Amino acid sequence: MASGSSAVIVKECVLTRIKVLIVDDSAVVRQVLSTTLAQDAAIEVIDVAADPLFAMQKMAKQWPDVIVLDIEMPRMDGITFLRKIMTERPTPVVICSTLTEKGAETTMQALSAGAVGIVAKPKVGLKQYLQDASDDLASAVKAAARANPKRLKPVHSPIVSAPKLTADAVLAPGPAMMQTTDFVVAIGTSTGGTQALEVVLTALPRTCPGIVVVQHMPEKFTEAFAKRLNGLCQMDVAEARHGDRVLPGRVLIAPGGRHMLLKRSGAQYHVEIVDGPPVSRHRPSVDVLFRSVAKFAGKNALGIIMTGMGDDGARGLKEMHDAQARTLAQDEDSCVVYGMPKEAVKLGAVDRVLPLNDIPGAIMTSR
Numbered sequence: 001m002a003s004g005s006s007a008v009i010v011k012e013c014v015l016t017r018i019k020v021l022i023v024d025d026s027a028v029v030r031q032v033l034s035t036t037l038a039q040d041a042a043i044e045v046i047d048v049a050a051d052p053l054f055a056m057q058k059m060a061k062q063w064p065d066v067i068v069l070d071i072e073m074p075r076m077d078g079i080t081f082l083r084k085i086m087t088e089r090p091t092p093v094v095i096c097s098t099l100t101e102k103g104a105e106t107t108m109q110a111l112s113a114g115a116v117g118i119v120a121k122p123k124v125g126l127k128q129y130l131q132d133a134s135d136d137l138a139s140a141v142k143a144a145a146r147a148n149p150k151r152l153k154p155v156h157s158p159i160v161s162a163p164k165l166t167a168d169a170v171l172a173p174g175p176a177m178m179q180t181t182d183f184v185v186a187i188g189t190s191t192g193g194t195q196a197l198e199v200v201l202t203a204l205p206r207t208c209p210g211i212v213v214v215q216h217m218p219e220k221f222t223e224a225f226a227k228r229l230n231g232l233c234q235m236d237v238a239e240a241r242h243g244d245r246v247l248p249g250r251v252l253i254a255p256g257g258r259h260m261l262l263k264r265s266g267a268q269y270h271v272e273i274v275d276g277p278p279v280s281r282h283r284p285s286v287d288v289l290f291r292s293v294a295k296f297a298g299k300n301a302l303g304i305i306m307t308g309m310g311d312d313g314a315r316g317l318k319e320m321h322d323a324q325a326r327t328l329a330q331d332e333d334s335c336v337v338y339g340m341p342k343e344a345v346k347l348g349a350v351d352r353v354l355p356l357n358d359i360p361g362a363i364m365t366s367r
Helices: 002-013 027-038 052-061 078-088 101-112 126-132 134-145 193-201 221-232 286-296 314-322 340-346 356-364
Strands: 018-023 043-049 066-069 093-098 117-121 184-189 210-215 236-239 250-253 259-265 268-274 301-305 326-330 352-354
Touching (some): 018 027, 066 078, 093 101, 093 134, 101 193, 117 134, 184 193, 184 286, 210 259, 210 286, 221 236, 221 250, 314 326, 326 340
Parallel strands (some): 018 043, 066 093, 326 352
Antiparallel strands (some): 259 268
16 A cells, blocks of 8 residues: 555656756856756756867767857857757757847857847856846746747848837826827747747838837847847847837837837827836736737737747737737747747737748738
């Protein structure tokens, strides 16, 4: 009897955990990341490595589900290692990058090369910062673990040589302004979204309607992301500033760590950048943007929800749909993580589900 009971207990305790390899040349970072991740029952740190060459030796013995990777390391840099992995055996990678301008720019290269997430680390106060950000770190690893390996491929976007001619905690009550016929496109995305946005935005002409974007990304990195896209796209792409106009041929990306809302003054759209609590666990939040678009643009808007983990944006897209806006969702096959689009479809918020490569054409024919 006792033997049978023990067998049942052992069986019930069996848990498939996410196997994580940490690659960072800092012993402090390796120790803090390992300790922090080990506190989550769903995660197992199977090994650490001081550089990619050591990492490859360890991976030959046991392949991880997720790699947490530094970029600037001796012997082989993180970008070279990342590209090697994506060529030989695509594996979800979360970049652990410094909060500096150079670090942000390099991180954009890593995301373009196939990484699916970012964990920011400052140059000072590192240990306390990473401990305080333990929930974000664990969430990034869990989101990466759900990534579709078939979608972990580098984006090869053409270089454009042509000249550049619940959100109630943030949203204020009140009616929308007077009628307008100006059209606006709102896009929300998370895990895998940097690559998806690159695919969509580089395919759009300068005649495209104004676009507002929320991409879940830490503070400091959105500016580098916008600069990268601005060098690739025909449209002007910038990190949004408070009061920026939403105009044809312009893409505004919400700054990391702050919410972005669409507003209207007369017939002209602009954005407001505001502080506020995380909504749907995110700041910026897609729900905040989409709900403001529903209120101030209504039927003169297109809402698009793309790859990402969780449900941020689903309820906001439903409000856009109910306000007679057109709504799209990226399909499961082309998503890195089919979480946010799936939740929006379940709510009845989506008019059409499309592959990623069909979204630019849908944007241009939506008005």
